[in-house]
Amino acid sequence: MRNVSNLVFESRDEWDEEYCYCAVGGGCRFYFYCDRVEFRFPADDGQANLALRFVDANQDIDIQLDDEHQVTYKEVWNGIDLIFSGNDEQLKYDVVVYPGACIDDICLRYEGGDTVSVDMNGDLFVHTHLGILREGKPVSYQWTEEGRKVIATQFQQNPDETIGFHIEQGAYDPSAVIVIDPVVFYSTYLGGSGVDEATSVV
Incomplete structure (x- = not known):
């Protein structure tokens, strides 16, 4: 078991599941599988599950716990990595696109919700029976000489x-690396379940 700031990672052999890492804290669990990340929140009727699945991804993805503060999926799509970490009390992920890779290859699907929508501000909403999970409008950047x-x-x-x-x-x-940086505001989703405390990864 590794403590990453307020988030605790538990090794797979402590659980009867085929995940690679599990982040625990604030009453929430985040399970990192080879082909998806599952969000599991306590609910009045037991447990609510939501998954972010990597669609049309490579079969042999290398998953690493880097520097004990982030989980990196290497080569999810050709030349594209996913990095999960934290931002204040929100889960976040970066999409790292290396030179020669195709941004159009990136394909994600939320499973377990009712509908998915994008509002006029560019934020993405996953509507569920418990509440709403929101991804803030992505910001991308590259490092140049300037x-x-x-x-x-x-x-x-x-x-x-x-x-x-x-x-x-x-x-x-x-010809240069580009980083796409959305933020998953899962506390909005938690607000529907009666859980007040959220978990951060730093």
Whole structure:
């Protein structure tokens, strides 16, 4: 068991499941599987589960606990990593796109909710019977000789309910690494379950 700030990681052999890491804290559990991350929140009727699945992903994904503060999925899609960590009291993930990789390959799906929508501000909402999980509008950036360059990015909601990201062609340098940085505000979801305390990963 590893304590990562306010988040505790438990090794897989302590549980009867096929996950790689489990983050525990504030009454919430986050299970990191090879093909998804599951959010498990206490509810009046037992437990509420929501999963963020990696769609059309590579089969052999390398999952690492880096520096005891973040979980990295290497090569989820060709040339694309996912990094899960924390921001204040919210779970967050970064999408790291390496030179030569295709942003259009990124494909995610929330499972266990009712509907998914994107509002006029560019935030993404997952509606459930307990409440709403929100992902803030993504911000992308690249490092250039002039410093950090912010790149306009939007969620792309597909007809099959999957989620991707849209960046205008010519807005970024495909020969350099680009980081797409949304934030998952899961405390909005917790608000529907009567749990007041959230967990942070730093």
